[in-house]
Amino acid sequence: MSEEWVEEQKEELTDERILQLLEERQYKELKEELENNMYPVDLADILEGFEQKQMVMVFRLLAKEEAAETFAYMNSDLRELLINSLTDSELEEVMEEMYLDDTVDVLEEMPANVVDRLLMATDEEKRRQINLLLQYPDDSAGSVMNVDYIALRKEMTVAEAILKIRQVGLNRETIYTCYVTEKKKLIGQVDVKELLTTSESKLIEEIMETNMLYARTTDDQEDVAWTITKYGLIALPIVDHEMCMVGIVTVDDAMLVLQEETTEDISIMAGVHPSEESYFGTTVIEHxxxxxxWLLFLMLSATVTQMIMNSYESALAVMPQLAGFIPMLTGTGGNCGSQSSTLVIRGLAVEEIEFADILKVIWKEVRIAILISAALSVVNGIRIMLMGQGNATMAFTIGVTMACTIIIAKVVGCTLPLVAEKVGLDPAIMATPLISTLVDISTISVYFAIVSAVFAL
Amino acid sequence: MSEEWVEEQKEELTDERILQLLEERQYKELKEELENNMYPVDLADILEGFEQKQMVMVFRLLAKEEAAETFAYMNSDLRELLINSLTDSELEEVMEEMYLDDTVDVLEEMPANVVDRLLMATDEEKRRQINLLLQYPDDSAGSVMNVDYIALRKEMTVAEAILKIRQVGLNRETIYTCYVTEKKKLIGQVDVKELLTTSESKLIEEIMETNMLYARTTDDQEDVAWTITKYGLIALPIVDHEMCMVGIVTVDDAMLVLQEETTEDISIMAGVHPSEESYFGTTVIEHxxxxxxWLLFLMLSATVTQMIMNSYESALAVMPQLAGFIPMLTGTGGNCGSQSSTLVIRGLAVEEIEFADILKVIWKEVRIAILISAALSVVNGIRIMLMGQGNATMAFTIGVTMACTIIIAKVVGCTLPLVAEKVGLDPAIMATPLISTLVDISTISVYFAIVSAVFAL
Structure with missing residues (x-):
């Protein structure tokens, strides 16, 4: 979608064009075009479609920085292929240029023998830092943080601070907020904006913000990402348990974390165990x-519905047309329940709803359910009469069953995610698949209880 | 969740404490605490729970900038209440401090008489800009962009550029990338990092990046947000159809856009028409x-299932236990279909999957379906025998039906979102509710076709 105008504004450097230049051995031309007309994230994408030989040839044409960045965007299969084709000195260059957080990501996905080779290509200081980062639990702030940031002292002047930024450099996000430390402890922060718009002779101490947000290395990466979104930050400082500054999480990493976590939530809501790999990156067996x-669990749960129905076998033998209404009733109930559970699960995820709101939510859903059930029952009653699927008694019976089903479905649908959150489960598991199975059971029970009373079966 | 440590690191300024200070008329103390210990986004949240009189009192204690920012974070009901309580001159101050993009958001949600009063409180130049912004279509880049940014000329030196930033100031995100324009046309961009780490006598022309990403005012805001995520940008310049620079979209707005769009997708996937309001902000009638x-449409679609079942009424009269398997079969089919459709819908949303992949996707799903159906059929067959719900013939019949159902469900589930994308519909409408209704119909058809053949009904 967004590709349209990204392509439009660049001189086309498509995969075909790259392959053509390779074949014609126009390496200089290709090298130039790669430098001027290609973003690493796009190149990584293109290289996935290439054969190993061509991929390695293109990679070797890249400038050091671009090579490292492209490598960071590759999927793990492609990275492994590439590592096995590079010489030790080439590998050293890539490892040198890569940011530490990317290096750690790469290492976590590689088989042991490749990790050994990568670590050999890394200098000792970096190896020490990598080992520290690898110790943070998955999905913790420590595991996604960047250890490169600008640290200032409170006695510095603004001019000295700007000089320090000049010297240290680093990449973009990491310089826009500077952190003031004293014996490694985080005591304040200064925006580069502040530095640029204040008199050069002022002391950092005078302009620093001391009441700032931060997170701990062990905090959940999702919480960190939400804080960055909520307060519109460029970066959030990460401290250890003694308030010593150890790194920052930048907004671009936060966006990727939120995207991953949303994909995970959506997978769980569809009854799929989430994976960190992409759809195509996951093998059939893993899928x-x-x-x-979940499919097994839900299929076996349906045994309950079946047992209830079997106990009404004689009723079905007398009035077999009763069975025809079942898919409509369970379908409507399931859909009603999933509407409520989905809205509540999303409300919990974006922190609009919390467990304390449970009564407010139920009261809202009950009123919604009453209005919806009235409308649907009437429409369905008319349909039954018009299509000659039953008389007024049948229309009324189905109407009452439907009303009960909808109210039960909405209440169960909105309550379960809240309860899950309360007891520390992921609310997303209370989505459609589970709700619809539970609603099936209650719908069938209510239906046969009502029809056997009305028709004296 | 993230609240935990946000609270921990601030001296508690809870709603109780604010109310207490108000009651004790300790306004000076409260004013100070509000300034030092409160973020506007949190205060807006707290004020929602206050009575009008108290809310207005607290608001009047805020410094101009904080007041404007808090106002921008309030929900529309609270804003209207507040506007009606403020004097004209107070309103003028708020309008003066607010960023233009926030002002436009506020205006779009207010009733006409309030809009009139707000526009009266705005100076003429700003009113002209507001009117321009209001003309961009909903959800376009133009409607979310910020018109404040730093524009440089290519003849400037780095020192002059830094001076210009000092003079213009503006807020954080808007200064970290500066845009080089010539007769209003966008011709390059410079990171503040570049300015800070280069010799002061260099010309902007020498250091500017000319091959940069941009979007047009009419582009979809979601595409703009994805580009910012994908390329890890702080801001993306927005140009009109003549390449004239008109504004920027910053990363914090991009994060909110993605969050909104995800909520919208998730709502649609649950068969709920998406709304811009929050769960509690939506009335029962609107819910x-x-x-x-969708409920009506799906309920009426279930008529098809019912007609198929009614045509097998005599079979059901002879073997009423056949009905008992229906919820399990349709449930399993629905769950299988929704797993596939959900994964494909998400893959489309994050731009991993596209229509051209359709055969690759179907082939993958068919293999997955065959393995899953083999496993589930065997488990279910054992269950049927163990629980005495049927003989080997019955177990075999249900197994074959289940296998067919799962394969159909997975293929339909993965195909429909791709087709929707192709024909320009939102793939999210092809989620669980619709898929499960379609799967119900095919399951019932297959089931009765098979059982009537096997049992000669």
């Missing part, structure tokens, strides 16, 4: 493994 | 209106 547990 | 269309 089966991640989907089958 | 009913946004949920009932």
């Amino acid at each position: 089966v493994k991640s989907r089958i547990p | 009913v209106k946004s949920r009932i269309p």
